Amino acid sequence: MLGVGFLATMAAAVSSFRILTFVPGTGSxxxxxxxxxxxxxxxxxxxxxxxxxxxxxxxPLDNTPNLLVKLGAKAENGVGPDGDIVAFSDICQHxxxxxxxxxxxxxxxxNAAYTASSPVAYCCCxxxxxxxxxxANVVSGPAPRPVPRAMLDYDDTSGDIYVVGMAPPNIxxxxxxxxxxxxxVLEYDLQGGQIVTEIxxx
Amino acid sequence: xxxxxxxxxxIEWIDSRIGFTKTILRPAPxxxxxxxxxxxxxxxxxxTMQGLxxxxxxxxxxxxxxxxxxxxxYIMKSVPLGLLVETLHLYxxxxxxxLAFAHMMRNFFASxxxxxxxxxxxxxxxxxxxxxxxxxxxxxxxxxVVSKSATDVAIGMLNVLPMQIGNIVKFLAAGSGSDAxxxxxxxxxxxxxxxxxLLSLLAVKLYMFEVHGSPEPAAGxxxxxxxxPWFPNVFLYLTMLGAVFVAVMLAVSALFPLVLPPEFSxxxxxxxxxxxxxxxLWMYQILKFAPMEGSGIxxxxxxxxxxxxxxxxLPFYDRGIERNxxxxxxxxxxxxxxxxELAALTIWGYLTPGQVIPGVQAAVVTGGVAVMALxxxxxxxxLRRRTRxxxxxGGSRI
Amino acid sequence: MITRGYEGAGYLISVLILCFVAVVAAYxxxxxxxxxxxxxxxxxxxxxxxxxxxxxxYRRPSYREMSKLLLMMGYLGLMILLSLGIAISxxxxx
Numbered sequence: 001m002l003g004v005g006f007l008a009t010m011a012a013a014v015s016s017f018r019i020l021t022f023v024p025g026t027g028s029x030x031x032x033x034x035x036x037x038x039x040x041x042x043x044x045x046x047x048x049x050x051x052x053x054x055x056x057x058x059x060p061l062d063n064t065p066n067l068l069v070k071l072g073a074k075a076e077n078g079v080g081p082d083g084d085i086v087a088f089s090d091i092c093q094h095x096x097x098x099x100x101x102x103x104x105x106x107x108x109x110x111n112a113a114y115t116a117s118s119p120v121a122y123c124c125c126x127x128x129x130x131x132x133x134x135x136a137n138v139v140s141g142p143a144p145r146p147v148p149r150a151m152l153d154y155d156d157t158s159g160d161i162y163v164v165g166m167a168p169p170n171i172x173x174x175x176x177x178x179x180x181x182x183x184x185v186l187e188y189d190l191q192g193g194q195i196v197t198e199i200x201x202x
Numbered sequence: 203x204x205x206x207x208x209x210x211x212x213i214e215w216i217d218s219r220i221g222f223t224k225t226i227l228r229p230a231p232x233x234x235x236x237x238x239x240x241x242x243x244x245x246x247x248x249x250t251m252q253g254l255x256x257x258x259x260x261x262x263x264x265x266x267x268x269x270x271x272x273x274x275x276y277i278m279k280s281v282p283l284g285l286l287v288e289t290l291h292l293y294x295x296x297x298x299x300x301l302a303f304a305h306m307m308r309n310f311f312a313s314x315x316x317x318x319x320x321x322x323x324x325x326x327x328x329x330x331x332x333x334x335x336x337x338x339x340x341x342x343x344x345x346x347v348v349s350k351s352a353t354d355v356a357i358g359m360l361n362v363l364p365m366q367i368g369n370i371v372k373f374l375a376a377g378s379g380s381d382a383x384x385x386x387x388x389x390x391x392x393x394x395x396x397x398x399x400l401l402s403l404l405a406v407k408l409y410m411f412e413v414h415g416s417p418e419p420a421a422g423x424x425x426x427x428x429x430x431p432w433f434p435n436v437f438l439y440l441t442m443l444g445a446v447f448v449a450v451m452l453a454v455s456a457l458f459p460l461v462l463p464p465e466f467s468x469x470x471x472x473x474x475x476x477x478x479x480x481x482x483l484w485m486y487q488i489l490k491f492a493p494m495e496g497s498g499i500x501x502x503x504x505x506x507x508x509x510x511x512x513x514x515x516l517p518f519y520d521r522g523i524e525r526n527x528x529x530x531x532x533x534x535x536x537x538x539x540x541x542x543e544l545a546a547l548t549i550w551g552y553l554t555p556g557q558v559i560p561g562v563q564a565a566v567v568t569g570g571v572a573v574m575a576l577x578x579x580x581x582x583x584x585l586r587r588r589t590r591x592x593x594x595x596g597g598s599r600i
Numbered sequence: 601m602i603t604r605g606y607e608g609a610g611y612l613i614s615v616l617i618l619c620f621v622a623v624v625a626a627y628x629x630x631x632x633x634x635x636x637x638x639x640x641x642x643x644x645x646x647x648x649x650x651x652x653x654x655x656x657x658y659r660r661p662s663y664r665e666m667s668k669l670l671l672m673m674g675y676l677g678l679m680i681l682l683s684l685g686i687a688i689s690x691x692x693x694x
Contacts, residue, residue, distance in 0.1 A: 056468055056469060061379070061380065062380050062381070063380050063381050090468055090472070094495070095355045095358060095359075095489070096354050096355045096357075096358035097351055097354075097355060097471070097472075097476055098351065098468045098469075098471040098472045099472050100469070100472035100473060108473070110473060110475050110556065111556075123472075124472060124473060124474060124475050124476075124556060125351075125355075125476055126490065126556050126557070127556065127557070127558065141558075142495045142496075142558045144495065144496040144497075172358060173358040173361060174379075176361055176362075176365070176368075177361060177362075191379065192372070192376075192378065192379025192380075193378065193379045193380040194378070194380045202467075202469070280634075281634075282633035282634040282637075283633045283634075283640065284634075284637075285637050286637045286638070286640065290641075435659075438658070438659055439659070441652075441655055442652045442655040442656055442659075443652075445649070445651050445652035445655070446648070446652045448645075448648050449645040449646070449648035449649040449652065449677075450645070452641045452642075452644055452645035452648065453642055453645035453681060455641055456637070456638040456640070456641025456642045456645065456688075457638070457641075457642065457684065457693075459637075
């Protein structure tokens, strides 16, 4: 009797894992990346951008801000008529703090001892520095990898800039750190927040 | 029986129906009339204060991302006694964490966790984790620049957990992950889930306390302890301690009112060095050591978890029946090292915001503090006279 | 009271503390709770400290057995809190 009861309880416990499908991500067999796609949204127009003045926009989720900035010098993967417009996730890959853009020659408010020698991003939490001219490569600091690039599309005729996706690695805080497979990056980056349907700049 | 005042008759009527003087309000031995025996009681008084001030603020606080900060400011500026209540809530939270820690260390050094009180230690440790969770969830609610970024960093670390567990924990902690869901979740956890958990655990612990009673002093008693009735002796003593505690909290809150950092926005957050509140600074400092960067974070978080698990399971490997600290050199030394390291890491974390600590410096400082604590402990043991006592948690009713 | 001598000093202390509490509590009823929150906090703290001193005096069987150190600390605390309360209400403390 006791044995039967024990086996019944174990069976119930194992099958109860199915009810965890209400928790996003646990019923992972049901999600297929074929059903997910990057939203393609218009960010801004090249005419409203000033050189070295970044704008912030949330993409692809409402809690994943990105920095878009016209650098004034040709950048890797830069779009626009001068190939100098880039956008990267504003969440540092070290421990998830928000960082700010520092034009050449400026110092971040939290560390007057550091002066940027080229257009970079400086994270005030622990001093990670990303080089915006070269795909946000880590120049110094504890960040283990570059921040993901927001893939931009430029329309020559109208001058509009569209964001069409996020390049690997995945945004910090959305999935395990340092995922490089694009299909997995798509899956993780779209989890953990509300997918935005239109871009508002701030 | 001869002088039946109306007062004693009322008490007797109630007591014969509820029975509290015969069950839970047992007499206390005379040696228990010392503040060290009631640190946990002060923590409960702090908890009550937190409940009252928290309910007060809950009447005005709005838990959505646009109004969280402005409703907090409203309480501070436009509600009578609002600033006092809010500051009191913050400082009493700090006091509760300090009292819980002092309670734990006092019980550790006085060997109260030994037989028959092992389960009290276990329940107490879980209560300690609940109290720290209170701090974590409450810190986010004002939605300031510092608190939101620090909480984001903390939630981001949940990604270190293996996939399924991480998803469940993140779902419980932050819902779908958007800011609005996170704030809503944190408020529910802070005001409903955690209080229910803490009060249930407190009930269990108080019941066990009533069964076992106050422990005898670790050095043993020289005379049979005289038992004082709960009312009026213990009641008055506790009221006196509680009144002094509340007076101190009120005075500090009135003299150093709360100043709120600016409201959160990603741009504003980028200019601040986000730090957790002081009671997590020791964890933060460990995470800032250079060897813990990148994949080393697994070692750091795993190490911290291991430390907490070992501390929780203390009564199961500290099995000696010696209660006198003078006769427990190993564990007393471990305790002294632990307190010294926690204090050193906290102060060091406060002094080095945002700086990554090179591995050599980290090893030298933590090792140095441990060696100094070891030395101190060794010196004290050489100076003290050893007295051997064989009382293993006396005073228990069962 | 004075004729009871050293032993009865406990009663004198209790009466003085009660007078202090009555005066401060009456003042606390009258002030505006929005603009004078800090004064309220400091003076309420003084009232609670006085209350705890009252309990202490009540618990001890006689004046001889009271710790003079604790009483002194209590009086000092009351004096400091009262002065701080007056200073804040007059605008001297930031």
